[in-house]
Amino acid sequence: MAMSTELSEAGTLDGSLEQAADRQTGLTDICSGTAGSRMASVAEYYAGKNVLITGATGFMGKVLVEKLLRSCPEVKALYILVRPKAGQSMQQRVSDMMKCKLFDRVREDNPDFHQKIIPISSELMQPGLAISPEDVEKLTACINIVFHCAATIRFDEPLKHALQLNVIATQQLLSLAQQMHHLEAFIHISTAYANCNRKYIDEVIYPPPVEPKKLIESLEWMDDGIVRDITPRLIGNRPNTYTYTKALAEYVVQQEQDKLNIGIIRPSIVGASWQEPFPGWIDNFNGPSGVFIAAGKGILRTMRANNDAVADLIPVDVVINLTLAAGWYTAVHRPKTALVYNCTTGGINPFHWGEIGTYAHHVMSSFKRNPLEQAFRRPNANITSNYLINQYWILVSHKFPALIYDLFLRLSGQKPQMMRIFNRLHKAISLLEYFSSQDWEWNSENMSMLMSQLTPEDRKTFNFDVRQLNWPEYIENYCIGTKKYVLNEDMSDIPAARQHLRKLRNIRYTFNTLLVVFIWRVFIARSQMARNIWYFVVSLCFKFLSYFRASSTLTN
Ligand SMILES: CCCCCCCCCCCCCCCCCCCC(=O)SCCNC(=O)CCNC(=O)[C@H](O)C(C)(C)COP(=O)(O)OP(=O)(O)OC[C@H]1O[C@@H](n2cnc3c(N)ncnc32)[C@H](O)[C@@H]1OP(=O)(O)O
């Protein structure tokens, strides 16, 4: 880890990039890179290169494919490992993917961009990744750089499955990479939370919780029930099998650092795009996206987060820009040990959960201006760090309305569904709360070092300088993005959605009025004291009314 330590001292983003660059000169000397000669720009480096990408049909993979095609138009070919899924063939999936709005800008620049994408059939859970011998031959002969994005990112994944995909498949891909005759870099996408059992996370690979080989051997003979029972003991102080297996994967990747040029990217909570290809682009319900959507639909009204903790969101385009720059750097400089890039915002441009609480009003007002269709209630959500207050609001604002609505559905002969939806929401939120209730500090100096290595032009084209990120604007675009790109709602239907919100407001006013009248009637019928208070309030109102009438007659 000597290299990482050296780089850790390389300077910070709010320090000077020059300082980081100076430190880097020393680094280049100990690397077998191209010191002295004119360095190719990032796009120049990718020109004529064959790139292999796993997870290209996923959220980050798609953005990576798009950016490579758009900003490195001379790239030779992108080989993407894809499996058939949900009754769709590999070809059908890839052709659907390329029709997606995300590729509109690339399509404009080069309508034939699809010719550069070469799908390779692969199921990562299978031995040899289920790649045919002909395809193996093709890949080993031509690939120059590998980006490994595929993973299961579910927090409730059974351990065996997560291990198979996140660790064993990574091992198999590394073996394949070693057979590649012209490989220049292997970039592995990890997560900033792989070591979330620590509070301070440096850009180093920490010792694994268990030797992966031993774990794989032991789990092989156990049936799923036994594995499920021992999982909590195995993952220890990590919250889920996802973070646990991602930590093991880092170690497995590190084991190959003598044979391959390796870079490891550790993004924090990846959110919608900041700038590219469009602000707010997002295509899934993971992490904050599902939370925003549930809040925008008026379903989620309360969530627990530590107001003072950093909400380490990072836009997907920032992660991809850094990933491509890291690919360039790894190939050109060939660091002798794997370099880790903590791709986070907290240390550079921090944003706190409490601020999201403040911006929750922005989020809510954004959703009131641009409402989601068929909202359950008007958007109005709050963040609290207090467990009991949160439980109270869950009861009053989630469970009670769900019960009433389900009762209404039953009475009108329909199937009740709201309670089921809330139970799923509570399960998802409970899995996310681990991350929103705690604080971590990441050292992200390799990010600044990398930036210092880019030309001014590349710093713009592959911008990952999050100091420029304006959080309220980003969150607003994020919310609109969930409407446009995740829910595929038409912006021209906004007037109808606003009308629906007005209807919901009127229902609420009517319901509240009826409730107050009902409660009061019950009280008045039963208690003399309530009657006395009622008469007192009514007579006070009359007195005020006659006073105002009299004073307005006098002034006239
Ligand atoms: C309150 C005020 C508002 C202010 C906002 C405050 C924002 C707070 C945000 C807090 C977020 C904290 C996030 C921390 C994340 C840490 C990230 C760590 C970084 C990483 O490295 S990994 C990436 C993160 N991974 C995830 O986020 C995955 C988490 N998800 C899961 O593990 C599973 O999805 C989950 C939650 C266990 C649920 O599983 P299940 O019930 O089986 O459901 P499915 O996922 O299979 O989905 C079924 C179906 O439903 C669709 N879906 C999912 N969510 C929604 C939704 N909110 N609304 C509508 N529909 C939804 C989903 O797409 C599936 O549809 P299909 O058509 O595909 O079947």
Ligand SMILES: NC(=O)C1=CN([C@@H]2O[C@H](COP(=O)(O)OP(=O)(O)OC[C@H]3O[C@@H](n4cnc5c(N)ncnc54)[C@H](OP(=O)(O)O)[C@@H]3O)[C@@H](O)[C@H]2O)C=CC1
């Ligand atoms: N999203 C986030 O917030 C963060 C993500 N990361 C990391 O970034 C990487 C990408 O994440 P993200 O794009 O969000 O994840 P997605 O779930 O969107 O994409 C996962 C990709 O992996 C592929 N994949 C999964 N299982 C298999 C399999 N058995 N065989 C072949 N391919 C498979 C999926 O293919 P298919 O379409 O066929 O299912 C998909 O292309 C992951 O390594 C993740 O750990 C790190 C930090 C945060």
